[in-house]
Amino acid sequence: MKHLLKLNDFTREEILSVLNLADQLKFERKNGVANECLKGKKLGMIFQKSSTRTRVSFEVGMYELGGYALFLSNRDLQIGRGEPVEDTARVLSRYLDGIMIRTFEQKEVEDLAKYGTIPVINGLTDYCHPCQVLADLMTIRERKGSFKGLKLCFIGDGNNMANSLMVGAVKTGMNFSIACPEGYEPDKELMNLCKENIGFTLCRSAEEAARNADVVYTDVWASMGQEEEREKRMKIFKSYQVNEKVMKAANKGAMVLHCLPAHRGEEITADVFEAHADEIFDEAENRLHAQKAVMCKLMRD
Numbered sequence: 160m161k162h163l164l165k166l167n168d169f170t171r172e173e174i175l176s177v178l179n180l181a182d183q184l185k186f187e188r189k190n191g192v193a194n195e196c197l198k199g200k201k202l203g204m205i206f207q208k209s210s211t212r213t214r215v216s217f218e219v220g221m222y223e224l225g226g227y228a229l230f231l232s233n234r235d236l237q238i239g240r241g242e243p244v245e246d247t248a249r250v251l252s253r254y255l256d257g258i259m260i261r262t263f264e265q266k267e268v269e270d271l272a273k274y275g276t277i278p279v280i281n282g283l284t285d286y287c288h289p290c291q292v293l294a295d296l297m298t299i300r301e302r303k304g305s306f307k308g309l310k311l312c313f314i315g316d317g318n319n320m321a322n323s324l325m326v327g328a329v330k331t332g333m334n335f336s337i338a339c340p341e342g343y344e345p346d347k348e349l350m351n352l353c354k355e356n357i358g359f360t361l362c363r364s365a366e367e368a369a370r371n372a373d374v375v376y377t378d379v380w381a382s383m384g385q386e387e388e389r390e391k392r393m394k395i396f397k398s399y400q401v402n403e404k405v406m407k408a409a410n411k412g413a414m415v416l417h418c419l420p421a422h423r424g425e426e427i428t429a430d431v432f433e434a435h436a437d438e439i440f441d442e443a444e445n446r447l448h449a450q451k452a453v454m455c456k457l458m459r460d
């Protein structure tokens with residue numbers, strides 16, 4: 160385990176080991192036990208897009224582990240003025256012990272890892288969001304006890320979240336269904352990976368996808384970088400909303416997860432969101448524990 164560029168970089172065993180460590184770190188934190196396993200380590204956090212959870216969980220996580228995190232915004236870095244990634248990677252590798260990056264192109268993350276000599280963690284690209292899915296898996300296991308026999312359903316855009324959730328389902332053996340409009344499907348190769356390894360259905364009806372689901376997941380209809388398509392997307396995704404009707408089709412006691420930020424009245428109704436707020440905010444909290452576990456695994460000597 161050297162980098163986390165996408166969830167598929169980790170084996171099933173590595174993912175379970177991250178989740179176990181995240182559970183342990185959560186338990187220790189709740190009981191006031193300090194764990195400074197990254198004492199003196201420095202993490203650079205490059206943000207080319209906005210963030211609340213990712214930034215705060217990595218920064219607080221690093222502090223709690225005894226290390227230091229630097230917030231490096233695109234507006235201030237020379238990378239924002241065109242300095243090549245291969246140079247940025249080689250420079251930062253001389254100062255830091257790890258880099259977390261949130262950006263648009265997956266290739267930029269891959270290039271940082273290729274040209275640098277320190278671990279690189281993907282904090283979201285247009286292609287995937289592996290850190291979020293580790294927290295999601297942690298939340299599912301915490302509430303359901305195990306992944307065995309579960310069906311995870313995603314309603315909405317076949318975006319970065321859908322891509323990483325599909326890999327998460329494959330790695331943990333959950334079945335997966337997705338409801339999305341035509342032309343907004345997730346990555347083809349990842350759909351094939353699902354078809355080859357788990358029960359997988361692609362539907363055009365949210366209720367059909369939610370049938371017998373144990374976990375119902377949704378995300379915004381217009382992701383960061385798609386602001387100009389927002390109005391068009393509002394019309395296209397109208398019937399891909401997690402609402403009461405969809406929840407009735409799911410299994411009794413089904414969880415609802417949302418990576419946040421949420422748009423009430425768009426991808427999820429306010430009623431469903433509030434009825435499942437405990438799960439959703441546990442999920443947000445688990446970003447901290449999962450991120451700490453990833454940093455420990457990648458950056459500890």
Ligand code: CP
Pocket residue numbers: 209210211212213214283291418419420
């Ligand atoms: N879910 C998530 O990544 O949140 P932020 O965009 O606030 O980091």
Ligand code: NVA
Pocket residue numbers: 283318319320378379381382383418419420
């Ligand atoms: N799909 C969303 C996820 C935000 C955490 C986006 O990329 O904006």
